[in-house]
Amino acid sequence: MNLKIAVLPGDGIGPEVVLQAKKALYAVGVVYDHEFVFEDALIGAVAIDKTGNPLPEQTLNLCLNTDAVIFGAVGEPKYDNNPDSKSRPVQGLLKLRQALGLYANIRPIKPYNDLLDLSPLKRKIIENTDFVIFRELSGGSYFSEKKLNEEGTVASDLCEYSEEEIARITHLAFKAALKRRKKVTLVDKASILETSRLWRKVVTEVSANYPDVVLDFLFVDNAAMQIIINPKQFDVVLTENLFGDILSDEASVITGSIGLLPSASYGNSNALFEPIHGSHSQAKGKNIANPIASILSAAMLLEHFGLHAESQKVYEAVQKAIELNVVTVDLNPYSKFGTNEVGDFISNYILSKDDLLYFNNDNVYIGQSTIV
Numbered sequence: 356m357n358l359k360i361a362v363l364p365g366d367g368i369g370p371e372v373v374l375q376a377k378k379a380l381y382a383v384g385v386v387y388d389h390e391f392v393f394e395d396a397l398i399g400a401v402a403i404d405k406t407g408n409p410l411p412e413q414t415l416n417l418c419l420n421t422d423a424v425i426f427g428a429v430g431e432p433k434y435d436n437n438p439d440s441k442s443r444p445v446q447g448l449l450k451l452r453q454a455l456g457l458y459a460n461i462r463p464i465k466p467y468n469d470l471l472d473l474s475p476l477k478r479k480i481i482e483n484t485d486f487v488i489f490r491e492l493s494g495g496s497y498f499s500e501k502k503l504n505e506e507g508t509v510a511s512d513l514c515e516y517s518e519e520e521i522a523r524i525t526h527l528a529f530k531a532a533l534k535r536r537k538k539v540t541l542v543d544k545a546s547i548l549e550t551s552r553l554w555r556k557v558v559t560e561v562s563a564n565y566p567d568v569v570l571d572f573l574f575v576d577n578a579a580m581q582i583i584i585n586p587k588q589f590d591v592v593l594t595e596n597l598f599g600d601i602l603s604d605e606a607s608v609i610t611g612s613i614g615l616l617p618s619a620s621y622g623n624s625n626a627l628f629e630p631i632h633g634s635h636s637q638a639k640g641k642n643i644a645n646p647i648a649s650i651l652s653a654a655m656l657l658e659h660f661g662l663h664a665e666s667q668k669v670y671e672a673v674q675k676a677i678e679l680n681v682v683t684v685d686l687n688p689y690s691k692f693g694t695n696e697v698g699d700f701i702s703n704y705i706l707s708k709d710d711l712l713y714f715n716n717d718n719v720y721i722g723q724s725t726i727v
């Protein structure tokens with residue numbers, strides 16, 4: 356298969372982790388005979404620095420004309436902590452999600468057995484947890500009307516949803532449930548919010564097309580508690596944009612580190628793959644960021660294109676790294692391995708190399724297949 360992939364490393368630890376995802380994909384290409392052509396583009400603070408725009412037109416055009424996008428992270432204190440700053444790096448990502456029509460963000464939550472004791476939650480509560488969050492990504496308070504009065508003393512964020520916006524992600528969630536344990540939990544606040552009541556109505560209607568799937572409802576405050584006290588009850592969690600953002604960070608606690616969690620975002624004709632973590636600027640350039648979330652996002656990319664054996668290989672390589680403790684310091688404070696070494700190990704495992712800890716990074720860029 357030939358795939359053209361836009362790579363948007365962004366800010367903070369984004370470039371370091373994305374490089375490891377590229378290495379893993381490059382290795383998959385070599386082993387399974389696929390050609391993945393990467394093209395890098397600017398987004399976030401680095402884009403503001405160079406062009407004044409967090410999502411330069413060139414970047415958007417590239418993303419619109421590639422098969423998939425790999426995204427790192429955006430965010431930089433010099434813009435984020437400055438209320439007078441006209442552009443914020445995060446606008447680059449939000450505009451991109453909107454422009455690509457990425458309405459469904461999928462976040463799997465499944466802890467590794469070897470890491471269960473890393474979670475502050477008890478082993479018996481979290482082991483065998485396996486659920487996936489379907490977060491609506493292009494509507495709600497993120498994208499509805501925002502207001503600030505002239506004095507700057509009163510502000511509001513509207514939260515708007517249409518039936519169509521709810522129905523399209525609901526279909527995806529039910530289709531996913533059919534391939535899993537056949538349960539969808541809609542998380543909302545229908546006792547208070549009009550939008551939540553519309554979600555319940557539309558989701559109930561859509562559910563009639565999937566008689567084999569059980570649908571239940573949970574208020575978001577209760578859901579936040581249930582994720583911690585009984586996460587095994589969930590199969591597919593369906594929810595609106597802001598609730599999904601909050602609950603997925605909370606759910607990452609089950610896995611022991613947010614640095615492990617990938618995500619995939621789908622629209623009608625575009626797909627973007629990104630870790631759920633942010634840019635973590637303090638860790639930038641220190642070779643300590645966990646690359647696994649980014650590498651697993653690449654595995655989700657492979658799965659999206661029907662490359663199942665290939666994505667399985669990436670999962671297997673990650674599993675092996677964790678099993679052998681070739682991990683970054685978030686997973687093992689005494690680890691001597693950094694971002695790059697974990698990435699090397701995973702790529703070389705995919706390549707079945709004997710020497711699993713060294714990989715020639717330059718080749719990823721020049722597109723040659725020589726690995727040393």
Ligand code: IPM
Nearest residue numbers: 429445448449600631632633
């Ligand atoms: C995420 C992030 C983003 C979000 C930010 C960076 C805009 O937190 O992908 O979860 O809020 O959606």
Ligand code: MN
Nearest residue numbers: 600601604631
């Ligand atoms: Mn988030």
